[in-house]
Amino acid sequence: MPGAPLAASFIARLDSDIRASSGATTEVFAPFTGEKLHDLPVSSIQDVADAATSARAAGAAWRSAGFAHRRRVLLRAHDLLIERRELLIDAVQTETGKTRGQAFEELFVGASTTRYYALGAERMLRAHRRRGGIPIVISASVGYRAKGLVGVITPWNYPLSLSLFDVIPALAAGNAVVQKADNQGALSILASRRAFIDAGIPAELWAVVAGDGAEIGGGVIDQADYVCFTGSTATGRTVAAQAAGRLIGVSLELGGKNPMLVLDDVDPKKAAETAVYACFTSMGQLCVSIERIYVHSAVAAEFTKEFAARTSALVQGPAFDFSTDVGSLTLPAQLERVKAHVDDAVGKGATLLAGGKYRPDLGPLFYEPTVLANVTSEMECARQETFGPVVAITVVDSTEDAVALANDTEYGLNASVFSGSPARGRRIAHLIDAGSVNVDEGYRATFSSIDAPMGGMKHSGLGRRNGREGIMRFVESRTIATATGILTLPRTGQEFAKLSGLMVTLLKTLKAVRRR
Numbered sequence: 001m002p003g004a005p006l007a008a009s010f011i012a013r014l015d016s017d018i019r020a021s022s023g024a025t026t027e028v029f030a031p032f033t034g035e036k037l038h039d040l041p042v043s044s045i046q047d048v049a050d051a052a053t054s055a056r057a058a059g060a061a062w063r064s065a066g067f068a069h070r071r072r073v074l075l076r077a078h079d080l081l082i083e084r085r086e087l088l089i090d091a092v093q094t095e096t097g098k099t100r101g102q103a104f105e106e107l108f109v110g111a112s113t114t115r116y117y118a119l120g121a122e123r124m125l126r127a128h129r130r131r132g133g134i135p136i137v138i139s140a141s142v143g144y145r146a147k148g149l150v151g152v153i154t155p156w157n158y159p160l161s162l163s164l165f166d167v168i169p170a171l172a173a174g175n176a177v178v179q180k181a182d183n184q185g186a187l188s189i190l191a192s193r194r195a196f197i198d199a200g201i202p203a204e205l206w207a208v209v210a211g212d213g214a215e216i217g218g219g220v221i222d223q224a225d226y227v228c229f230t231g232s233t234a235t236g237r238t239v240a241a242q243a244a245g246r247l248i249g250v251s252l253e254l255g256g257k258n259p260m261l262v263l264d265d266v267d268p269k270k271a272a273e274t275a276v277y278a279c280f281t282s283m284g285q286l287c288v289s290i291e292r293i294y295v296h297s298a299v300a301a302e303f304t305k306e307f308a309a310r311t312s313a314l315v316q317g318p319a320f321d322f323s324t325d326v327g328s329l330t331l332p333a334q335l336e337r338v339k340a341h342v343d344d345a346v347g348k349g350a351t352l353l354a355g356g357k358y359r360p361d362l363g364p365l366f367y368e369p370t371v372l373a374n375v376t377s378e379m380e381c382a383r384q385e386t387f388g389p390v391v392a393i394t395v396v397d398s399t400e401d402a403v404a405l406a407n408d409t410e411y412g413l414n415a416s417v418f419s420g421s422p423a424r425g426r427r428i429a430h431l432i433d434a435g436s437v438n439v440d441e442g443y444r445a446t447f448s449s450i451d452a453p454m455g456g457m458k459h460s461g462l463g464r465r466n467g468r469e470g471i472m473r474f475v476e477s478r479t480i481a482t483a484t485g486i487l488t489l490p491r492t493g494q495e496f497a498k499l500s501g502l503m504v505t506l507l508k509t510l511k512a513v514r515r516r
Contacts, residue, residue, distance in 0.1 A: 005090070008038075011037070011038045014187050015038060015039075015190075016041075017190050018041040018186065018190070019047045019048070019050065019207050019208065020041035020043045020044070020047055021044065021050075023041075024041070024044075025039035025040055025041055026039070026040050026183055026211070028095075028183055028184060028186075031095075031327075031329065031331075031364075032093075032094075032327075032328055032363050033363060034363065034364035037187075040183050041210065043209035043210055043211045043216055045219045047209055048178065048216060048219035048220055048222075048223060049219070051178050051204075054204040054207065055176035055205060055206070055207050056148065056176055057204065058176055058202045058205040059146075059149065062176065062202070062205050063146055063174035063175075070172055071118045071119065073199050073201055074171070074172060074196075074199070075118045076200060077195050077198075077199035077200075077201070078111055079199075080198055081107065081111045081114065081192065082111055085104075085107050088191055088195075089103040090320065091160075091187050091188045092106050092107075092159065092160055092188045093327075095159065095184055096156065096158075096184070096188075097327045097363075098327050099326060099327045100321055100322050100324075101322055102281055102327070105281075106158055106161040107161075108448075109164075109165075109447065110160050110163075110192065113161075113164045113168050113169075116451065117169045121172035121471060124468050124472075125144045127142065128142060129141050131516065132481060134487075135515075136486055138481055138483060138484065139481065139484055141481075142479050143478050144173075144477055144478070145476050146174035146175045147226045147474055147475060148225040149177070149178060150166075150176070150177050150178075150224060150226050150227075150228065151177075151220040151227040152167055152170070152179040152180070152220075152228045153179075153217045153221075153239070154166070154180070154181055155185065156184035156330060156331070157185075157330065158282070159182065159185025160192050162230050163181075163185075163189045163192065164192065165454075165465050165466065166228040166230075166465060169473070170228075171206065173474040173475050176204075176206070178207045178220055178223060178224065179206065179208050179209070179220075180208075180209055180210070180216050180220045181209070181210050184330060186208070193208060214238075217229075217239070221246070221248075222246070225248055226249045226250070226251075226473065227239065227248065227249075228251050229252050230287070231254065233254040233411075236252040236461065240462070250463070251473050252463065253455060254287075254413070254456060254460050254461040255287065255387075255411060255413070256287050256288060256291075256412075256413030256414055256456065256460050257383065257384070257409050257411045258290050258416070259292040259293070259294060259409075260292065260293045260294070260415070260417075260418065261294050261402045261406060261415070261416070261417045262295040262303055262418045263417070263418060263428065264297075264299055265419055265420035265421060266419060266420050267420065271303060272303055272307040272310055273306075274441065274442060275442060276311055276369075278441070278443055278444075279311075280311070280314065280325075280369040280391075282327075283327060283328065283329050283330075283388060284369075284386065284388045284391075285329065285330060285334065285387055286443070287413060289414075290443070291381075291385065291390065292391070292392055292394070292405075292406070293307075293391060293392070293393045294395075294396050294402040295393060295394070295395055296395075296399070297395050297396065297397050300395040304353065304373070307371065307393070311354040311355060311369050312354045316362060316366060316368065318362065318363050328362075328363055329388060329389075331365070334365070334388055335358070335388075337386065338367050338388035339367070340380065341379075342372070344379055345375055345380070345382075346372075348376065348378060349376070350374050350375050351372065352370070353373055354369065354370065354371040356368060369389040370391070371393060373392070373394075375392035375394065383409065383410075385411070403432065406432055407432065407433045410458055411456070412435060412456055412458040412459075413436070414438070415429075415434040415436070416437070416438045416439075417437065417438070417439050418439075419439070422440065433458065434456075435453075435454065435455045435457050435464070449466070450467070451466070451467050452466060452467050453465070453466055453470065454470075
């Protein structure tokens with residue numbers, strides 16, 4: 001049944017799971033009401049170091065337990081996530097201000113990720129043969145070993161799903177984890193972590209720390225053997241530089257200014273219905289949500305009218321049931337950014353087609369989903385990521401113009417193409433400079449495809465999560481090659497003189513038979 005705000009006793013139990021020894025705390029507020037939610041314990045650099053030491057010790061036993069044990073534990077955790085779904089959805093809503101449906105999406109993809117890597121990790125990481133340098137004479141195989149300690153730095157906007165996207169493949173591969181939770185998302189992370197601990201994961205294996213992003217996040221990078229970061233492009237550069245200084249790997253999912261192309265052969269009403277969700281889910285506070293729409297002039301009038309009408313009809317409010325379509329912004333800083341972008345655009349001549357109003361009557365961080373037209377390049381919202389419920393519609397005269405405008409950005413995270421022909425939509429999708437492109441969907445087609453990699457091009461990130469690519473981040477490949485003894489490789493000048501002709505013949509023969 002639908003939930004309610006989290007009980008104080010439950011919050012206190014979760015707070016006790018943070019690695020924090022000093023007694024220092026920081027206030028965290030509930031977006032729906034603006035009231036203080038809890039005093040979150042704050043970790044120190046020493047807490048991070050201690051957590052890393054304990055996690056490494058637990059990781060040795062976790063790795064030696066093997067894939068079958070890890071699979072059993074993760075599958076039990078999958079079932080517990082489902083059993084506790086109402087409580088977990090309550091936590092996500094309480095911390096983020098999402099609607100219940102959008103919080104459910106987090107739970108769904110989190111459970112899907114857990115099942116996927118529980119069942120697939122052993123197959124993905126199984127040692128396999130490779131062709132030796134000289135057939136028959138040399139045999140080679142490649143195996144994989146867990147990196148050791150993975151640092152995960154998770155943002156506030158999707159605390160449950162983005163956490164599990166990184167933590168679960170790291171654990172499935174045999175690693176330990178120290179995770180820096182954003183203060184605003186710590187409860188959701190801790191509540192989901194508790195399901196894994198109850199399923200059999202040692203508490204020390206997956207440690208959670210919290211506090212100042214630069215200090216505590218930096219402390220995690222200093223301790224880890226590999227780092228996953230999700231957040232802004234500016235902070236991502238800092239994370240990458242610090243990781244590079246330690247010669248450790250890093251995967252970064254960063255900002256986006258994601259475009260949608262609405263082609264001339266669409267059903268305008270049908271496209272508008274799906275496009276609204278793509279723009280305003282979680283109040284646009286999603287790295288892959290749509291902020292730019294390029295619609296062909298042949299369908300622009302009808303699409304724009306329908307899109308604006310459907311946006312205005314969205315039901316907004318604070319509710320712990322399924323009665324609302326959009327919820328609240330999460331942080332005061334997000335509200336101020338949205339206000340600033342809309343005010344700047346309207347002040348410089350943009351046309352307001354829907355929304356554009358602050359709604360304090362609903363709660364302190366509510367702002368109406370907003371549709372703008374006639375947005376020009378000098379407006380802040382034209383090229384900067386708003387990360388809020390604001391979308392700009394631009395009319396174009398050709399598909400080529402739409403593609404050019406979509407690619408005219410420093411970002412390349414997600415994109416969307418709507419067409420009356422799926423085949424045509426896929427052809428256009430191949431022209432877009434983005435790590436994920438959805439056809440006749442906004443973001444959920446790729447976001448939910450756990451078997452397929454997800455990540456950004458250009459300034460939207462490095463590396464990929466999900467799929468085989470998502471687990472390969474967390475292992476070191478190791479080649480073991482053996483001389484079979486059938487033929488002794490030359491070691492002296494005289495031996496090279498005898499065998500070089502034979503080896504040249506071998507090269508020519510391998511090329512002739514198209515053998516790599």
